[in-house]
Amino acid sequence: MPQLLNPYAATSDVDLLSEAFARTEDERDPLSKLRAEFVIPTKGDLRNKRYGPVEQDTQGAKHVLRDDDSDESIYLCGNSLGLQPRRTREYVNRYLDTWASKGVFGHFKPLEGGHPPWLDLDDALKEQTAKIVGALPSEVVVMETLTANLHLLMSSFYRPTSERYKIIIEGKAFPSDHYAAQSQLAHHGIPSSALILITPPSDDSPCLTTEHILSVISQHNATTALVLLPGIQFYSGQFFDIELITRHCHSLGIIVGWDLAHAVGNVPVKLHDWNVDFAAWCNYKYMNGGPGVIGGLFVHDNHGKVEKAQIDGDAEHNDTRAHYRPRLSGWWGSDKSSRFRMENKFVPIPGASGFQLSNPSALDMSSVLASLDVFSLTSMEALRARSVRLTAYLEQRLLRYDSKTPPYKIISPTNPSERGAQISVLLNPGLLDYVLHYMEEQGVVVDERKPDVLRVAPAPLYNSFWDVHRFIVSFQEGCRRAIAQKGKASAQTPNAVA
Secondary structure (H helix, E strand, O other), X not given: OOOOOOOOOOOOHHHHOOHHHHHHHHHHOHHHHHHHHEOOOEHHHHHOOOOOOHHHOOOOOOOOOOOOOOOEOEEOEOOOOOOOEOHHHHHHHHHHHHHHHHHHHHHOOOOOOOOOOHHHHHHHOHHHHHHHHOOOHHHEEEOOOHHHHHHHHHHHHOOOOOOOOEEEEEOOOOHHHHHHHHHHHHHOOOOHHHEEEEOOOOOOOOOXXXXXXXXXXXXXXXXXXXXXXXXXXXXXXXXXXXXXXXXXXXXXXXXXXXXOOOOOOOOOOOOOOOOOOEEEEOOOOOOOOOOOOOOEEEEOHHHOOEEEEEEOOOOOOOEEEEEEOOOOOOHXXXXXXXXXXXXXXXXXXXXXXXXXXXXXXXXXXXXXXXHHHHHOOOOHHHHHHHHHHHHHHHHXXXXXXXXXXXXXXXXXXXXXXHEOOOEEEEEOOOOHHHHHHHHHHOOEEOEEEOOOEEEEEOOOOOOOHHHHHHHHHHHHHHHHHHHHHHHHHHHHOOOOOO
């Protein structure tokens, strides 16, 4: 990937550290307006121990009011769960109203002023989803959940033979990817030793160079049936070179799939142009569809073809059968025009939709549609440009600590083109719990990975430079207090040596 320069590296401390600088950056960015599309929890909302926003808490006894309760929280956790778009409530209510007033007719009958019939709702999500992942509409489908989709895709694309049977994954891949790959091996009666892990060559950094990834794949190429990698590594935020790695795998005759859980809605990808075989993702992180909401998958057009072949016989009784890539099949993946004939003749819909199993949740799809309609207000390229600036600003603020040696180090790639909307920070041992507790009291939400890592994710759709500024103020003060607390505890520890 090209080396990008940090646009704030040469900015003076006087400017960079000021509140006014963050405010000005937000004012000059036209995409700052997208923040208004989301519900930002207040600090009082987060502290409230009762259900719902704090202003709806009529009991009062459970929440002690504080002066900053009405301030917006500093929510930098979109890599775990995205915030709720304001239109989600409206879209979900449309679904509920249709169900309440139309019952089963909601599946089939178009309604003025409403969403498409539930039977067609999956198709309504295709165009914008395709734009986000760089695909043809026929190559994507919103269905199932991430790990279920990975299993469905691997059941089709992992075709082990006596010569090629290994699966290569990234050593620090999300546990669910490990479990999925391991169970696919077990399903085929292949020993677990056939799971090859790409691990960092050095303990000093969790990041993997593209050269190292390619070398491991080359080392095992003659015996490998499938490579499954994350588009963005969840722990470090590293953005893998999907295009180059895919091309390398194909040059060796290896199928390659991508887990885009942390990449979709985060960075631009071109799955069709890069000839990716398959990919899967969730829609609740940067895609803001809600916790555990329905996921999505991509199957390249090369693998989604459905061809009819005529079987020999007399003209009156000749038989036609569909030829298509083997997969685990369900009725919602069968040809829509004959789906309700109940003929038990599976003819898959061409493309990714032919991998569907069951009637998808119209409630889930309504929620995803709300977020997709926000994405339609901009482009992934514009969001990426804003994201690079946000993370560059975050990086420079982290590097400007008020003493020469900060009690933490950045473990995400320093090249902005090699990371997504996330910077992971490794704290000195023993500081994490205190720092987290302090920040939570200040209305800061970030993600932790034990024992010592914070994952800080400024999502470009709704986070601001002002968010980053407020996070830095809270985080660095938390570090100072944690160090002081640790020093005080050490001073009070009795000398064990008599």
